[in-house]
Amino acid sequence: MHDFFFNTLVGHVLLVMGETLAVLVPVLMLMAYSTYFERKALGAFQLRRGPNRVGPFGLTQPFADAVKLLFKETIIPAGANRLLFLMAPAITFVLACMAWAVIPTFDGGAVADINVGILYLFAISSLGVYGIVVAGWASNSKYAFLGALRSAAQMISYEVSIGFVLVCVILCAGSLNLNDIVRAQKNLWYCVPLFPMFVVFLVSMLAETNRAPFDLPEGESEIVAGFFVEYSSMAFGLFFLGEYTNMLLMSALASILFLGGWQAPFGLSFIPGVVWLLLKICMFMFFYFWVRATFPRYRYDQLMRLGWKVFLPLSLGWVVVTAGFLEVFHMLPGESM
């Protein structure tokens, strides 16, 4: 049996498919329930009850929503580029799922435990903009196009500072492998020494996933619904799935980079790492909803100012500070302490 799975091509393919399902099915379930949890949380913030009609406590609401979306009609606007119009939501969703291949769920555990895992994640998250831009262009609609342009500019701007935050973490950990980065936080989570970068990352991850208060690409008071204004039915559903999967992904990334991923806090290591990772992801998801309920939407020029004039100098400076500190105190990874 072991021989079949590890030494034959067919067995290996089957094994990888099994691993992929073992990661993606929980992620999609988590995604479905994060929409439910978001509505419940927003309800609580606004002194309402939230969804409570479908099933006990409204628990089957996500499935009711999915079924509703599936049975609606897919409308393709006149003058739209058919192929690209239908490809855009697929790009968004597939990219959001692809990135989960490198997320480590326990020590050494990931579908693909590759050497350049963090670069892979950064590459995939920077590709996310294509789904949006292509959707905006292929819709042949002014609102959609404006939303797509906003989104492209916004995501590129905030990727720059996310890149520098990643460089800080890589400098401290001395590896591009996500498991090594988590292992390097055995004694001290990076949210302590790199606290300013942690804050920059938290804000940038809101902008990167186009969530409130940076949800200008879909700012419904100005450009109706932004890039997906022409989408209906499951094509819209895929954008929705992609957005929430991306939020989960950024939450997972934040917990891996700054909160020690699968490492257990306070020596509570009898609880498995997967549980800790899930708890940390849920914490960041709650942060997303909390921010959404608290802050009003940013103005576009303020968004750009924050990205380029505040976060970029701050994170660039912090890279220099981190590198200098590690060099002076001989704490560079690989150097004996």
Add this chain to the structure above:
Amino acid sequence: MISASAFFFYLFSAILLASAAAVVTSRNPVHAVLFLILAFFNAAGLFLLAGAEFLAMILLIVYVGAVAVLFLFVVMMLDVDFVQLREGVQKYAPVGAAVGAVLFGELWAVVLGWQVSPGADSLQGSPTPANMDNTHALGQVLYTDYVYLFQVSSLILLVAMIGAIVLTHRRREGTRRQNITMQQTRSVRDTLETLQVRMGAGVQELGILRPRPRAEPAEEEPRHEHAAGDH
């Protein structure tokens, strides 16, 4: 049966060549850019097969994630008129052909006169050491042996960036800019004023005119008007 890596090599190469051809032949510029992105992806796949995972990821991050997005951005905003473009082709074809012929001749001369220097083989090697991965090895070569060249290339990029900013930056007249320091250092005393108003007299005798009279000279501006300004 061919091995898996050979299969993927031919797959990636075939798609790469086909999409590269499609970049120059497709009529819609947006499609051309999308084919270019597909070509980048397959080039990254080839890098991966060659064991250069760092280069593959950097190719994706830099070219697909940043450069091609800006490309797409620009191409989408341009409204290319194909009729006009085709008229231009007939007009400028001889000039283009002449320039092309000169370049081709020069390249041909270079190719004919080119030969491998005899000592080149020995200069080739920085083989990846056995005990480290590709990324570490690349970093060690780049930041030790070639550190000055690396610095010079980054300086060239910096100069190009500053040049682009200087060339395109202009301060337009009449735009209001947000000064956040000024906004935050304003105190209540600067903006609000408490006045004693006589019963039934209104605010007119205190010198505050309401509604604000039209076409009045600037010095007679009502005193508390600036409370509403500046944001």
